[in-house]
Amino acid sequence: MTSGQMIYDLRRLRLHGLIERIPHTHRYQVTDSGLRHALFLTRAYNRLLRTGMAELTDPHSSDPPPLRRAATAYETAINQLVEHAGLAA
Structure with missing residues (x-):
């Protein structure tokens, strides 16, 4: 510094x-x-x-917790927007 x-x-x-x-x-x-x-x-x-x-x-949980489900849904929505816009992933 x-x-x-x-x-x-x-x-x-x-x-x-x-x-x-x-x-x-x-x-x-x-x-x-x-x-x-x-x-x-x-x-x-x-x-x-x-x-x-x-x-x-956490890879060991059998039922994904709500936070992980929300993160997965968010990531899926972003990927769909990128695909719809025709942008390279």
Whole structure:
């Protein structure tokens, strides 16, 4: 990561109120709001995304879970649209 990328990322986090600069230093600390956001995103990942992706990729389930059925239906619909439009797959 270059110093320019780091400056950009720190500026964006600071402008969104997720971090704040410690006065008279080159250091930052996480704000209360930033900590709440980080905890929410961590929990959302653990409870929703990780378990949902495991449902989609589990080859051992005999009856496909609703999420996998929805993903298959979505993929089928996209393939039909591509075929109808005459686009190369």
